[in-house]
Amino acid sequence: MMLTLSLVGKDVVVELKNDLSICGTLHSVDQYLNIKLTDISVTDPEKYPHMLSVKNCFIRGSVVRYVQLPADEVDTQLLQDAARKEAMQQKQ
Amino acid sequence: MCGILKIIFDEVKMCQPTTNTVEEPLDLIRLSLDERIYVKMRNDRELRGRLHAYDQHLNMILGDVEETVTTVEIDEETYEELYKSTKRNIPMLFVRGDGVVLVAPPLRVG
Numbered sequence: 001m002m003l004t005l006s007l008v009g010k011d012v013v014v015e016l017k018n019d020l021s022i023c024g025t026l027h028s029v030d031q032y033l034n035i036k037l038t039d040i041s042v043t044d045p046e047k048y049p050h051m052l053s054v055k056n057c058f059i060r061g062s063v064v065r066y067v068q069l070p071a072d073e074v075d076t077q078l079l080q081d082a083a084r085k086e087a088m089q090q091k092q
Numbered sequence: 093m094c095g096i097l098k099i100i101f102d103e104v105k106m107c108q109p110t111t112n113t114v115e116e117p118l119d120l121i122r123l124s125l126d127e128r129i130y131v132k133m134r135n136d137r138e139l140r141g142r143l144h145a146y147d148q149h150l151n152m153i154l155g156d157v158e159e160t161v162t163t164v165e166i167d168e169e170t171y172e173e174l175y176k177s178t179k180r181n182i183p184m185l186f187v188r189g190d191g192v193v194l195v196a197p198p199l200r201v202g
Contacts, residue, residue: 017191033151033188064188071155071183076144079153080125083145087122090148091115 006073013043013068014059020048022057033061121146121195129154131187132194136162139187140198150189157182 015021021044024037038056124143131139141154165174
């Protein structure tokens with residue numbers, strides 16, 4: 001699964017479908033693409049819930065719109081090869 | 093016993109030649125890997141970026157992305173529609189497939 005490709009431990013920004021953006025360290029991802037983040041903070045001017053007391057959170061995969069990834073931590077060649085392989089496997 | 097059967101079936105699947113021909117819509121997307129694409133999403137959003145990965149759900153990873161969000165403001169008195177678009181750039185983005193409506197090569201003028 002793409003997201004797990006060693007991005008665990010890196011900082012990401014998860015943008016939800018309700019327009020809330022949460023910055024945090026990627027702790028884990030599961031088969032539904034549910035995400036656990038640690039040490040979170042709300043990015044964008046804190047116009048949305050001030051989750052000041054929340055350190056860790058679990059995000060249901062279905063409410064995610066985007067996950068912003070650190071570009072330099074991503075091996076694009078590896079991703080493209082993995083996508084081609086997965087596309088072939090899906091057809092069979 | 094059922095474990096051994098599974099191993100045999102998987103072995104047979106791997107021996108079948110993988111096809112490089114374009115057969116189904118997802119194959120058209122495969123042709124766009126490492127190319128710039130245009131993605132239309134729900135809620136009047138559009139993305140333009142380089143396609144690095146995708147899957148059968150149309151989850152995608154795009155690089156060098158420009159997101160455009162289009163809004164309509166209506167003047168209360170004149171009922172005039174004012175279309176505004178907001179853009180932002182994101183170096184590397186995972187996009188969840190359930191928001192994707194259309195995938196195409198970037199729209200070219202001329």
